[in-house]
Structures are given as structure tokens and as C-alpha cells.
Amino acid sequence: MTTAHTPQAPPDAHPEVRPEAHQGSRAPDAAPAPRAGGPLLLGIRHHGPGSARAVREALDAGAPKVVLIEGPPEGDALLALAADEAMRPPVALLAHAVDDPGRAAFWPLAAFSPEWVAIRWALEHGVPARFIDLPAAHSLALAQEDEARDGLPAPGAPPGAPPAPDGAALRVDPLAVLAEAAGYDDPERWWEDVVEHRTPGAEADPFAPFEGVAEAMGALREEYGDGGHRRDRVREAHMRLQLRAARREFKEHGDEAVAVVCGAWHVPALREKTTVTADRALLKGLPKLKADITWVPWTHRRLARYSGYGAGIDSPGWYGHLFEAADRPVERWLTKVAGLLREEDRPVSSAHVIEAVRLAETLATVRGRPLAGLTETIDAVRAVMCEGSEIPLGLIRDRLIVGDVLGEVPDEAPAVPLQRDLTRLQRTLRLKPQALEREVDLDLRKETDAAKSALLHRLRLLGIGWGEPAAGRTSTGTFRETWRLCWEPELSVRVAEAGIWGTTVLSAATANAESRARSATTLAEVTELAERCLPAGLPDALPAVLRALADRAALDTDVGRLAGALPALARSLRYGDVRSTDTGALGDVAAGLVERICVGLPPACSGLDADGAAEMRRHLDHVHTAVGLLTDGRAPEPAERWEAVLRKLAERDTVPGVIRGRAARLLLDDGRLTQERAALLMGLALSPGTPPPDAAAWIEGFVGGASGGGMLLVHDERLLGLIDAWLTGVEPGSFTDVLPLLRRTFSGYEPGVRRTLGELVRRGSGGSGADADGGPAPAEASVPGFGPGLDTARADAVLPVLRLILGSDEHRHPTAQDHGELAEVTA
Numbered sequence: 001m002t003t004a005h006t007p008q009a010p011p012d013a014h015p016e017v018r019p020e021a022h023q024g025s026r027a028p029d030a031a032p033a034p035r036a037g038g039p040l041l042l043g044i045r046h047h048g049p050g051s052a053r054a055v056r057e058a059l060d061a062g063a064p065k066v067v068l069i070e071g072p073p074e075g076d077a078l079l080a081l082a083a084d085e086a087m088r089p090p091v092a093l094l095a096h097a098v099d100d101p102g103r104a105a106f107w108p109l110a111a112f113s114p115e116w117v118a119i120r121w122a123l124e125h126g127v128p129a130r131f132i133d134l135p136a137a138h139s140l141a142l143a144q145e146d147e148a149r150d151g152l153p154a155p156g157a158p159p160g161a162p163p164a165p166d167g168a169a170l171r172v173d174p175l176a177v178l179a180e181a182a183g184y185d186d187p188e189r190w191w192e193d194v195v196e197h198r199t200p201g202a203e204a205d206p207f208a209p210f211e212g213v214a215e216a217m218g219a220l221r222e223e224y225g226d227g228g229h230r231r232d233r234v235r236e237a238h239m240r241l242q243l244r245a246a247r248r249e250f251k252e253h254g255d256e257a258v259a260v261v262c263g264a265w266h267v268p269a270l271r272e273k274t275t276v277t278a279d280r281a282l283l284k285g286l287p288k289l290k291a292d293i294t295w296v297p298w299t300h301r302r303l304a305r306y307s308g309y310g311a312g313i314d315s316p317g318w319y320g321h322l323f324e325a326a327d328r329p330v331e332r333w334l335t336k337v338a339g340l341l342r343e344e345d346r347p348v349s350s351a352h353v354i355e356a357v358r359l360a361e362t363l364a365t366v367r368g369r370p371l372a373g374l375t376e377t378i379d380a381v382r383a384v385m386c387e388g389s390e391i392p393l394g395l396i397r398d399r400l401i402v403g404d405v406l407g408e409v410p411d412e413a414p415a416v417p418l419q420r421d422l423t424r425l426q427r428t429l430r431l432k433p434q435a436l437e438r439e440v441d442l443d444l445r446k447e448t449d450a451a452k453s454a455l456l457h458r459l460r461l462l463g464i465g466w467g468e469p470a471a472g473r474t475s476t477g478t479f480r481e482t483w484r485l486c487w488e489p490e491l492s493v494r495v496a497e498a499g500i501w502g503t504t505v506l507s508a509a510t511a512n513a514e515s516r517a518r519s520a521t522t523l524a525e526v527t528e529l530a531e532r533c534l535p536a537g538l539p540d541a542l543p544a545v546l547r548a549l550a551d552r553a554a555l556d557t558d559v560g561r562l563a564g565a566l567p568a569l570a571r572s573l574r575y576g577d578v579r580s581t582d583t584g585a586l587g588d589v590a591a592g593l594v595e596r597i598c599v600g601l602p603p604a605c606s607g608l609d610a611d612g613a614a615e616m617r618r619h620l621d622h623v624h625t626a627v628g629l630l631t632d633g634r635a636p637e638p639a640e641r642w643e644a645v646l647r648k649l650a651e652r653d654t655v656p657g658v659i660r661g662r663a664a665r666l667l668l669d670d671g672r673l674t675q676e677r678a679a680l681l682m683g684l685a686l687s688p689g690t691p692p693p694d695a696a697a698w699i700e701g702f703v704g705g706a707s708g709g710g711m712l713l714v715h716d717e718r719l720l721g722l723i724d725a726w727l728t729g730v731e732p733g734s735f736t737d738v739l740p741l742l743r744r745t746f747s748g749y750e751p752g753v754r755r756t757l758g759e760l761v762r763r764g765s766g767g768s769g770a771d772a773d774g775g776p777a778p779a780e781a782s783v784p785g786f787g788p789g790l791d792t793a794r795a796d797a798v799l800p801v802l803r804l805i806l807g808s809d810e811h812r813h814p815t816a817q818d819h820g821e822l823a824e825v826t827a
Contacts, residue, residue: 038255038256038271039243039247039255039256039258039259039260039270040058040062040064040207040210040256040258040259040260041210041214041260041262041267041270041271042054042055042058042059042114042118042210042259042260042261042262043210043213043214043217043262043263043264043265043266043267044114044115044261044262044263044264045114045175045191045195045263045264046113046114046115046263047108047110047112047113047303047313047316047319048112048113048114048191048195048319049112049319049320049322049323050191050195050322051114051195052112052113052114052116052117052323053323054114054195054206054209054210055114055117055118055121055261056117056121057206058206058207058210058259059118059121059259060121060206061206061207062207062256062259063125064127064256064257064258064259065127065128065250065253065257065258066127066128066129066130066246066249066250066257066258066259067118067119067121067122067127067128067129067130067259067260067261068129068130068131068132068239068242068243068246068258068259068260068261068262069115069118069119069129069130069131069132069260069261069262070115070131070132070133070239070261070262070263070266071093071107071115071131071132071133072093072095072107072131072133072134072135072136072139072293073130073131073132073133073135073242074095074131074135074136074137074291074293075093075095075107075131075293076129076130076131078093078293078294078295078413078414079119079122079123079129079131080123081295081409081410081412081413082116082119082120082123083120083123083124084410084412086408086409086410086411087295087408087409087410088407088408089109089110089111089113089116089298089407090108090109090110090111090297090298090299090300090302090303090316090405090406090407091108091109091295091296091297091298091407091408091409092106092107092108092109092295092296092297092298092407092489093106093107093109093293093294093295093296094106094293094294094295094296094492094493094496095107095136095140095291095292095293096140096291096292096293096493096496097140097289097290097291098289098290098291098292099289099290101493101496101497101499101500102493102497103140103143103144104140104493104496105136105139105140105143106296106298106489108298108302108303108489109298110298110300110303110316110319110320111320111323111324112319112320112322112323112324114261115261118259118261130242130246132238132239132242132243132260132262133235133238133239134231134234134235134238135238135291136291136293137288137289137290137291138286138287138288139231139235140289140291141286141287141288141289142231142234142286142287144287144289145287172220172224172227173187174216174217174220174227174264174265175187175190175191177220178190178216178220179191182194188314189369189373189375192369192373192374193369193370193371193373210267213264213267214264214267214268214271216264217264217265217267217268218267218268218271220265221265221268221269227265232265232266232269233269233282234282234283234286235266236266236269236270236272237274237278237279237280237282237283238279238283239260239262239266239269239270240269240270240272240274240279241276241279241280241283243258243260243270244276246258292414292496293414294413294414294415295409295413296409296489296492297406297407297408297409297433297487297489297492298406298407298489299404299405299406299407299435299488299489300316300317300320300402300403300404300405300435301316301402301403301404301435302488302489303316315374315401315402316402316403317399317400317401317402317403317405318333318374318400318401320403320405321333321336321400329371330357330360330361330371330372330377331353331357333377334353334356334357334360334377334380334381335353336400337356337377337381337385337396337400338350338352338353338385340395340396340399340400341385341386341392341395341396344392344395346385346392348385352384352385355384356377356380356381356383356384356385357380359379359380359383359384360372360376360377360379360380361376363376363379363380364376374401378393378396381393381396404434404435404436405435406433406434406435406487411423416495416496416499417499417503417504418495418496418498418499418501418502418503418504418505418508419492419495419496419499421503421504421505422459422495422505425455425505429448429451429452429455430448431452431455431485433466433487434485434486434487435486435487435488436486437484437485437486438484438485438486439470439482439483439484439485440452440467440482440483440485441480441481441482442480442481442482442483443479443480444479444480444481445479453481453483453535454535454536454537455505456483457532457535457536457537458505458506458508458509458536458537458538459505459509460532460536461509461512461513461532461533461536461538462494462498462501462505462508462509462512463494463497463498464491464494464495464498465491465494466485466486466487466491467483467484467485468483468484469481469482469483469484470482470483470484498512501515506538509536509538509541510538510540510541513529513532513533513536513538513541513544513545514541514544514545516529517529517541517544517545517547517548518544518548520548520552522552522561523549523552523553523556523561523562523565524561524564524565526545526548526549526552527549527565527568527569528568529545530542530545530546530549530568530569531568531569533545546589549589550589550592553565553589553592553593553596557600559596559597559600559601559604559619560604560615560616560619562593562596562597562600563597563601563619563620563622563623564619564622565593566590566593566594566597566622566623566626567622567623567625567626569589569590569593569626570590570625570626570627570629570630587630590626590630591630591638594623594626594627594630594638594641594642595641597623598641598642598644598645601623601645601649602645602648602649602652602655604616605649605652605655605656605659606652606654606655607654608656608659610656610697613656613658613659613697614658616656616659617658617659617662617701620649620659620662620663620666621662621666623642624642624646624666627639627642643667643670643672646663646666646667646672647663647667649663650663650664650667650673650681651681656694656697657685657694657695657696657697657698657700657701658697658698658700658701658704659701660681660685660698660701661685661697661698661699661700661701661702661703661704662701662702663701664678664681664682664701664702665701665702665703675716675718678719679718679719679722682698682702682719682722682723683722685698685699686698686699686722686723686725686726688729691734692730692731692734692735692737692738693734693737693738693741695726695738696738696741696742696745697741699723699742699745700741700742700744700745703719703723703745704744704745704748710746710749710750710753710754710757711753713757714753714756714757714760717760720757720760720761724761727742
């Protein structure tokens, strides 16, 4: 999916407010200062709570008859939904190309966004609100042209962002320029001081801040022009045309009846004296495509990233708090922090809150700030509530500073049929989308949980990654699944893209699976598809998938690819059993694969180099596991046939050592090879006539990896003795050749296993016939962790207690048999 972000203005600034304004408030009877004639141009910073409060105050004072807002005009028909009680920000306008839903752009709005405040004000006062930015039909097409021409993302752009237009590296950040001019090294800190920490109603004139911002932005535009934003000239021409149309429509009320809420960067351009002809000339010949638009839920987490407004903010949760807190924002914020820490069982009392407030205010005074900001509150929380630890601060940043709020949109919002069906299923199954990542355990024996699993599997098949399978913590059985769920706003675009396959989740997933089965070119693709279709519960798609699977399997002659495909089929059959799915046809395909693998594997294992042998060994493990899944009491033939193949591989000299050793180990683990026979095969593989590298490879296959080979050597000292005797007999020149392979083999063991093996070898109990000093081995093998022989005096002291516990004769003198029994118990 290509997500095209509409070129928008840079983060806009607000005029500097005198520090004295933070302490005062406007008298109730004070009247706004008279304004100069002309439209009410309210230059704002997107997603700024200070700007949002100032916009509300200015609209209350100016009482315009129409409110023009920066945004795509296609969204005008959806503005009425903002008054619906079911609409809860953060939300976003989503515009996407009808023919290519993956080409989309978002215009996110939070409760503290000035645009959202302006929309709500207009609806509450019965005043028309309109979007005046360049239509999405043009902006999406322009973004497509930029992508085709430039091909590279903008510097510092987030993953998936559109390519950079010409001159992107020279873009001007007005906020940074104004902060630097005011002597600040941090634009966000300057913004908080002059705007976000303003006391509501502190200004005598609610229009004064916007006059100041217009003057500041005018100076910047004179210095930097469009600031490297190539498309701004076109967008601003369209805004001027819409502004002229509104002034003509409401001319009987005067120019003051028109209010414009837009990025402060655009205010000088809207005041620019241009002709209608010149503006239309800029818009002539613009590319255009057909676009749809709707409201979708957004998240605070996504507000922290760059979006269609190009105004990502680092702390949306903090900004939301500043907008909602009517008074004492620091005290209320630190109370929230204390509540969160208490939920995590951290000892935080009201005294901690009081002390943190004092420290934050003191830090603000020392640093010359009008009010404690986010930096001061974080420092205070770290020192007072977290005892200097950064770990709780990570939780605070995630839950409060950024936040996990997910917006909601009403059912009346336009949506593709697939989205409506998905919404219905989410409500029916009580699987509500949430922005916070969570794990859900499903018991597939329950009807509702099985339906949830099928839904999540179908969505993954469609590329809608709402849920990802996770390792279960409660059970390893096939009747349980664990999913990690997290709803991201971009999934709405995925749903729109998947809408081409059908109007319901089931029909869309079925059509998608059938199409992928027809277009698959390799056996691995079809087996993976079959593995995903069974848990998704797509009975109508299975015939096409199985037909393609049988065709590909019949034409493929590579044993490695056949071996790689079998495990997926075995897992699919397992899922079919637990979900009561008819998998008879799939079982026939799997049986055919087993037959072909058994015939072709022995010849394919001859003449392999080291890399080829290692890969074939992995196939051997996977096929062995798959055959175990396919074999049951009613059909033991696959296991019997596979056993014959393993015996042939274990005893054939032309097969690489790593494969021979692995085949012998698999037979031993299944109880189809005796310990004596395994020792004989090892003795042959480690005989003096075998080249040391081949012998080391056999050892790696037999006891290497995470297959429990270390414990096998701990409990079978004959095998350990054979390896020890072979290793001590390797010539010095050959030892350096086999050392890396042996080190790789034994480094996979757990530390305790390696330590026990070392003790056994050191004490000469590996069966090599010699002790660590080269002398004769002790007569009695020692027990791991104990010295050689048996201390009879200590044994006699224990025997009376054992007889008392076992109820035997307490007065009988201990015999040699008693000592032997005690040794067995101790071992």
C-alpha cells in the first residue's frame, strides 16, 4: 500500500504572549478592541490546545456568519456528523482514490485541534462551516506525480511517507525560526511558554494574538517565500478563491462575517492582493482523480506522527490535558500520574503529589518559565515519585504523555460495504478495536472464540493486520490460540483496499484465496495458502486451493521443495481436526508428498556439500515432525515407510555425516534403534579410518543443536566415552579443522549440561578407559556430583532412618546389598 500524504503547511506558530498575561484575566465587562475591516483570519498551529482556546474566544467575540477551515472540500458533506454524540475525537478525514484505495491521505483532528473547535462552534451556533483547501482529488493526484518524479522520501519523513518534492531539504520550520529569534533552543518549549500556558481569557483583545501571528508569519514569508513547500502556492490560490466566494455570499453582513481557520503560515498569502485570473491560472491543468472521503477513528499515538496536516506532536496526551484542564493544570496532571503509578502498585501518596507540584513550580521559576511545563513535571515525577528510575517514566510516557485514546465515528459515516460488515462482526463477537496493544486467548472449542479466530485469520489473509498470532501462555494444545491485537488507523485504508474482493469479510477472503491459488507459481506459495485457509474457515475456497496444490505437487520434482511443503500441510491437517473441517482431500495430497519424499530423499542426500547437507538436515527434522502429525493408529504406513528411509540414511556411507548422525538420532529418540546399535553406528563413524571433519559432522548431526543431545551424553556414558576417545585421538593438525564444528555443536547446550559433561570427562567417567591424568580409570564409575566409590561409614549413618521410613528391621546390620541399594537411591 502506498499512503500518499497531502502536501500541507509546516508546523505553524502563534504570536508571542507577554509573561504578564499568564497572571491576569480579562475583566468581565471589558469589550474587545475594535478590529480593522476584512475577514477574520485566525492563524493557528494544528493540534495546538492554546490555538484551540484562542479560536474559540475569537469566534465567540467575532460571531462570524460562516467559518472557513483548512481541509479538503469533499469533506463538507460530512461536517454535520461532528455534532453526533457517537463522534468522539480523535478522528480523521480519510480520502482515498477510488481506483487505488491504497493511495490515501488523512486529516486528523483531536478534541484540542483548532479546526475541530471551529467545526463544533459552527454547528452549535447554526453557522455554515466549509473546507477551503485544495480538493483531495487534486492533492492525491499531485502526490502521485511527485512520487513518480522524485522516487525518494523526504529527509526525516516517517516510514511510508511520500517522496520528497524538489527543495524539501530547504523547508522552513516557522516555529523553530521564531523560537530561535526569542532566544530558545527548543521550539516546543517556546511554544508552551508563549501559547499553551496562556490563561484562558487573559488577553484583553481575543483578536490580538492572531494579529501578532500574521505579522510574524508575514516577515517570515518575505524572507523565505514559500519556505520550500512547492505546492503551497497552488493550495493558497484555491483558498483565496473560496474566501472571495464566501465574502460575496455574505457581503450584506460585511467582510467581518467571514472567519478563516488555517495554518498560520498561510495567513500572509490569504491577505495577498492577487487577481482571480492569476489564482485560476495557478489551478489550471492540475491532475485529478476520483476520490472518496469519510471519517475514520484516529489515535493519540498517530497524532504524534506526521500526517496530512504535517504537524506531528510529541505529547498529544499532555496537550489534551492542557485543553481540558480549566484550572490548576499541573496539580491535575500530577494527580493523574500518581493514579497511574498506584494502579501499577507503586507506593505513591498525596504527599508525593504535593512535593512534586512544589518541585515542578520551583524548576519553572529557576528556568524562567511562566508555568511548569511537561519538562518540569517529568523531572519532578522522576525525582519524587520514581526515585530517579526511568522505568516508570516509560509507562507514564506511553499511557499519559502520548496516550492510547482511540476515537469513534457514528455508523452513519460513509464506509465501504466490507467495513460495515467488519464493524458488525466486531460488535457481534464483542471484539472491540482498541489502540492499546492487548493479548486475547481463544478456546477454539467454544463457538464464539472459534468465530473470533476465523475472523482474525480471514483479515490476515486480506492483509488487514489487526491481530497477529502470539505464543500462548496458558496451553500448547491445538485447541487454543493467542492473538496480539492493536487497531491502527491505517487499517481503515487496508479495509478499503480489500473491498475490491467482496462486500463481506467471508466473501472477500474467499475470493482473495481463490485468486492467489490461481496465480501461485511455486509449491511453497500454495502450501502456505492452504495452511492459512483452513483456520480461516473458507470451505468455498478450499477446492481451488487444493486443486492448485495437487497440480504443483505433481509437477515439482525437487525433493527439497517437497520436504519444505510437507510441514505446512501437516499443520493444516491438525487445524482441520480441531475445527471440524473436512480435510480428506488435503490428507490425500499430504500422503502423496510423503510417498514421493520417501522415494527421492535417499538419492538426493548423496554428493552434497556442507551447506547442502545442513539444509537437507533441516528438511529431515521438519519431515520427521510432519510424519508424526500425519500418523495415527488407523494409518501407520507413513511412519513405517519413513523409518525405513531413516535406517537407509543412517547406514549409507555416501550420505554426509551430519545427515547420517541425525537419522540415527531420530531413530533412537523414537525407540526404533537400540542403545547398542546407536553405539555401534557411532563407533563406525568415529573409527580411525574416518576423516576427522566427517566424524565431527556425524557428531553434530547426532547430538548437535537444541535436540537434547547434551542430556543424552550425560545419561549414556558409553556414547560420551566414544566421543571422548575419538577426540583425544585426533591428530593435532586435524584438530584445528574440526574445532569450529565441535564448538558449534556443544555451544548449543545449556550451561548446566556443559558443566556436567565437563565434570564427567574430568573424572574419567566418560568410558574412555583413562582418567584425567592419563592413569587407569577408577574401578567404580562415579555419580555426577560425587566422588568415586562409596563412603560406607556415612551410608551406615543413613540406613537406620531409611529403615524407619520403610518400616523394615531396625536392628539388622547393614550389608553390601544395603550399600548398593543406597547408592542407587542416591544416584
